[in-house]
Every structure is written in C-alpha cells, then in structure tokens.
Amino acid sequence: MSSSEDESMSEVDEQEEQEKKTKSEGSVLDYIMSLESVPSKLPPHLDLMRTRVFCNNDAPDHTETIQYSGAYAALGVDNSIRLDKFCRNFKVQVNRLTEDDIEFDMMGIDPALANAFRRILIAEVPTMAIERVYIANNTSVIQDEVLSHRLGLIPIKADPRLFEYPENAGNDKNEKNTIVFKLHVQCEKGHPRITVKSNELKWLPDGSELPAEDVKPNSGSKPRTFTSFSCSQDSLPEFSTNPIAPKNLDIILAKLGPGQEIELETHAVKGIGKTHAKWSPVATAWYRMLPEVVLLKEVKDELAEELKNKCPVGVFDIEDIEKGRRRATVANPRACTLCRECIRGGKEWEDRVSLRRVKDHFIFNVESTGSLPPEVLFTEAVKILEEKCERVITELS
Amino acid sequence: MELGSYSDQSKSTFSLADEDHTLANAVRFTLNQDPRVTFCGYSIPHPSDNRVNIRVQTTGDPAREVLKDACQDLMLMCQHVRSTFDKSVNDFKMSKTVKDMDIK
Numbered sequence: 001m002s003s004s005e006d007e008s009m010s011e012v013d014e015q016e017e018q019e020k021k022t023k024s025e026g027s028v029l030d031y032i033m034s035l036e037s038v039p040s041k042l043p044p045h046l047d048l049m050r051t052r053v054f055c056n057n058d059a060p061d062h063t064e065t066i067q068y069s070g071a072y073a074a075l076g077v078d079n080s081i082r083l084d085k086f087c088r089n090f091k092v093q094v095n096r097l098t099e100d101d102i103e104f105d106m107m108g109i110d111p112a113l114a115n116a117f118r119r120i121l122i123a124e125v126p127t128m129a130i131e132r133v134y135i136a137n138n139t140s141v142i143q144d145e146v147l148s149h150r151l152g153l154i155p156i157k158a159d160p161r162l163f164e165y166p167e168n169a170g171n172d173k174n175e176k177n178t179i180v181f182k183l184h185v186q187c188e189k190g191h192p193r194i195t196v197k198s199n200e201l202k203w204l205p206d207g208s209e210l211p212a213e214d215v216k217p218n219s220g221s222k223p224r225t226f227t228s229f230s231c232s233q234d235s236l237p238e239f240s241t242n243p244i245a246p247k248n249l250d251i252i253l254a255k256l257g258p259g260q261e262i263e264l265e266t267h268a269v270k271g272i273g274k275t276h277a278k279w280s281p282v283a284t285a286w287y288r289m290l291p292e293v294v295l296l297k298e299v300k301d302e303l304a305e306e307l308k309n310k311c312p313v314g315v316f317d318i319e320d321i322e323k324g325r326r327r328a329t330v331a332n333p334r335a336c337t338l339c340r341e342c343i344r345g346g347k348e349w350e351d352r353v354s355l356r357r358v359k360d361h362f363i364f365n366v367e368s369t370g371s372l373p374p375e376v377l378f379t380e381a382v383k384i385l386e387e388k389c390e391r392v393i394t395e396l397s
Numbered sequence: 398m399e400l401g402s403y404s405d406q407s408k409s410t411f412s413l414a415d416e417d418h419t420l421a422n423a424v425r426f427t428l429n430q431d432p433r434v435t436f437c438g439y440s441i442p443h444p445s446d447n448r449v450n451i452r453v454q455t456t457g458d459p460a461r462e463v464l465k466d467a468c469q470d471l472m473l474m475c476q477h478v479r480s481t482f483d484k485s486v487n488d489f490k491m492s493k494t495v496k497d498m499d500i501k
Contacts, residue, residue, distance in 0.1 A: 067429040080430045083473055092482045094489035104485070112426035113474065119419045375486045382479045388420045389472040392413060396465045 042077050052292065055355040057343050065111055065359055081110075101367040102374040105290070107360065114287055114362045120381040121285040123273040126160045127371040128179060129153075130266045130278075134210055134226060137263040142254045147262070150254075152278045154198050155247040155369040156268055160281075161380075162238050163270045173208075173227040175236075179244055179268040180204040180227060187256035194256050199249035201266070205234035210265050226267070247370030281377055283367040290361035291336035294354045295328060304328035307353070310342045334363075401460065409460035411451045417441065421449040427467040427474070433458050 042050065054061040066072075069080035089108035096103040106114060133148040140147075156179065164177045181201040187194045207229035233239050254262060273280030293315055299307050307328045308316045317331035336355065343350045368374040401409030413420070421439040428437040428451075436454040453460040 067426050069430050069432050069434075080432060082430070083470060083477075086474055087477050090477060090481055092478075092485040094485050097486065097489055097493075104482075109478070110426050112422045113471075113478075116419045116423040117478075119417075124419070375482075378482060379479050382475050382482070385420070385423065386472050386475045386479075388416065389424075389468040389475070392420070392424075392468045393465055393472075395413075396411075396461055396468075 042072060042075065046072070046075075051359055053289065053357040053359060055338050055340060055357065057340060057350055067110065067112070095363075097375065100370060100374060101365070102378070103363065103365050106287075106362045106364055109360060109362065111359070111362075114364070116385055117378070117381050118285050118287060118364075120384050121282050121366060121377060122280055124384050125281045125372075125377055125380050126165075126270050126272050127279050127281045127369070128156045128158045128160050128163060128268045128270055129276075130156070130181070131166075131269045131271065132226075132267040133264055134208075134266070135262075135264045136210065137261055140254050140256050140260045140262055147254060147264075151201075151266055152276070154201070154251055155371060156244065157247040157370055158244045158268070159238070160270050160371060165271075166269045173267065175207065175229040175231060175233050177269060178207070178227055179233070180208050181266045181268065182209065182264075183253075183266070184261075184263045185256060186261040187258055189259045191258055193258070195252055196254045196256060196262065197249065198246040198251040198253060200253070201246055203244045204265075205239070205244075206232045208265060208267075226265070281369055281371055282374075283369050285364075285366045287362040287364045289357035289359065290363060291333050291338060292356040292358055293330045293333040293336055293342075294356065295330060295352065296354050297352050299328040299352055301326055303352075307342060310345075312339060312341060313337055316342075406459040406461070407457050408454045409452075409464075411453065411460075411464060413449050413451065415447050416449050417447070418449075421451055423471055424451060424464070424467055427471045428453060428464065430470070431463060431467060433463055 041047065049062045050066055053063050066079060069078070071079045073079075086108070091105075091107040093105040093107070094102065095105065130148075130151045133144075133151055135144050135148075138144055138147065142150075158179060163179075166173070166177045169177050180203070182204050183196075183201050185194070185196045185200050207227035208225035210225060211223035212226050213224060234243065256262065271279040304316075304318050304326050308318055313332075313335045315330060315332050315336050317329050318326045319329050321327050338355060338357075340355060342353050343355060364378075366374045366378055368377055372380065400412065418441070421441075425437055425439055428434050433455050434453065435456055437452060439449050439451045441449050451464065453464050455463050
C-alpha cells in the first residue's frame, strides 16, 4: 500500500526533523513539510473535529483544543503553531467601539491566550479606587463602614498609568500615589431630605486638609495632615486640563434627613482587581466562540418555513428558487445563541442542521468602568501578560 | 524556583510564585507547541497558595531553556496581538470618521 508507506516515511521524517531542528532552525523543517509525501492537510473529518465544537442535541462534542504539536504526527501533519504561522493567521476585526465598550473579533488564537487576556482584564489591570476614608462627622442613617464601602466602589476617572502603587513609596502618601477627595454635605433643619450623589466628591489637588493630630491652639505652623504632597496635582500637565473626578456623577451615596451631616475625606490609591473588585477596570469582559450553522441537506418549502419559525433569533431565512419553490438559507449565524431549538424534534432535524462553534474565533466584549477607554484596557492587559513572561525569563536566566 | 536533578536536566518542575492559571495555562499552550517537549502540565498545589508548579519534560534539551523559549514565544505572540489590535482599532476609528464625514 503506497499510502501506508507514505505514513511511515513521514514518521521517520518527523524524528529527523526534530533532531535537525536543534542544529539548524527552520529550513530543514520547511523542506520536509514541502515534500509531496507529507500531507499538508488533515483529512476533512479530522480537520473539522480539530477546528469546530459540535453542538449536538444531547451534549457538545469535540470541545477540547488540540494543543500538542505532535498530535497528528502519525499522519505526518504538523500541529505546532510556530510564530510565523501565528502571525500569518491572527486577525482582529473591530465591530463596535464607543466611549466605554468595545466588541471585536479575534481570529486564529488559542483559548488559552484569549482566556489569559480576559482574566487579566478582570483581575490584573490596575485602576484607582478609594481605599481609605477619614470620617470627621457622620450623623446620617448610613453607617460609616457601609458608606466607606459605597465610596470604594465609585469608578474614578484618572489614568492609573500616571500613578504608582502605594507599596512602592513605603507608607508615604504623596502626590504620585494618592488622590484625595473631600465630601461635606449638610441637610439643614426644616429642609426636605436631600440625596448625596457622587458629584459632591470634590478633588483636593493639594492633598489632605484634615489635621492628623490634635491642633495646638495658637500654634502658627500648619498642622500635619494625612498626606505629604510636595506639589499640587493640578500643577502637573496631565491633570491641569483634565481634573480628576468620579466617572459618573449621579451615583447615590446616602440620603440625609433634616439636621444630618456627612463630613469626610477619602484617599484613592492604585490597585488591582485581584485584591478587591473595586479596582477591576471592567464592568464585564467576556468572549464567545463564533457560531456556525450549516444546513447538511436542502430544506425546502413547508420544512423551510418550519425551520425559520423554529429559530427564536432569526438565524434562518427563506429564498425563492424556481417555480414557486422555496429553500431555507442561513442568513445570520452570528445571532445563534445555541438554544438548539432547530435540532429538536427528532433525528431528522439533527440530520438537516448542524450547529457548530469555531474554536479559534472569539467575539470579545470589553465594557470599561471608565478609568481608561476599552481599547486601551485591552492593550494594557496584553502588556501585563508580556511582563509576566519577562519576569519568568529573568528568573530563569 | 526550579526542582530537578543535576544529572538529568531534561525533566524539571518550576515553581512560580504569585502566578495563577492566567500565565500557567498560556505557557502550557506554548510549551505544547514546541516539538522538543514530551510532557508538560501545571498544577496549583493549594488554592490559597499563590503559586503554580509547571512540569516540563523534553526530548533532551534542558527543560529550563525550553521553558524560557516558550515564554519568549508567548511574549512575541503578545506583541503581535497588541500591534494587530492597535492597527485594527485605528482602522476602525479612521473608517468611522470617514463615514461621519459622508453623512455631513
């Protein structure tokens, strides 16, 4: 059998290739892969299993990604993704971009990487959030700790890249690692109740105004405060034109009855979502694989009508073919939610329609909380993964 | 931190502090792509320990070098992802401004 000979030949080639690869990178490998006896492609059914998840009526099938480079070595097919191949196949297509959310397609990437980006977006991209609250007076019904927690969750419109982590400066609270806000609201007696919103938080570019120790009467010097700013933050070019404030000015913090008052000062510092979710820069960051709907047989006339009506999201459409006959077509596979309604109703439907997902095509959604635009968040996440790799490399060498 | 033997450097376990599935799973993917690797895997010994153990066994090359190459590959992939992403975002912004101009 010539075909089995080819296979055994290619296996030998594979071993040789590995030995030679250590001596001379690339060229020998490319030569071997270009030989006629080496099949460059998998048989179609195997390729389909490799690249698609099959969403069957009972359970999805072929869900795993085949990462091992030698998975198809016996067939003479190289399953490794070398860098040049990755660079050739990787594509990004932006579908929607607004001030605070982005949707884009990422093609030709393994879920291991796509998931790393998602995890980093949620837990490791830094932002600024309120960490310390100094309460001078709180006579409202909301308790100090509850109020502090609410303050912590307010997204702050300040670029975290311009700040340092507080750990870097010891316990020093300076203009490089702390943003100070003041909140002082009072509901006077005889007035109706008032609602305190996040717009009442006033930025103090010169740092804290609260004295950190008891003020001695008649002492001329300024009392020590909770921060030690060497210069005013609004004198820095980054903030002079773009003052720091909460991103949303209509977040309700508390309600005050007549005679009640809140006076406090808050310090926002840089942190990551792993420590506390208030530092997470995204409201959501998620992806889904691209749905693929394939009609295995022609679906005509009444059946086509039935199929179109089965789908609740309008994936299918009907087109007219000759002599008043109609045929179902797949018009909008992206809308498919994989409810599998179209393959319910007997074996014959499963034979007509095949629901699949493309394993290396991700529809990525990032919704920012407002500290950074969503497209910047994604590039920051990729940078963080690069830094992690760099750390491991320096540790190993 | 590397745990292996001096006589046979082709098999080692690497213990990385302050890392989790994010890096370990991505590195496992790039390690798997390397034809020199015969086995690789990772585990998190205890969920409250901030640490992953990555096991690498190779056909003969030092496991340390193979892991280093895998990290290098991952880094280059990330750089490519970043440049491609930036380019398509710029393209999208450009096409959007052109469309806006058409409306006016």
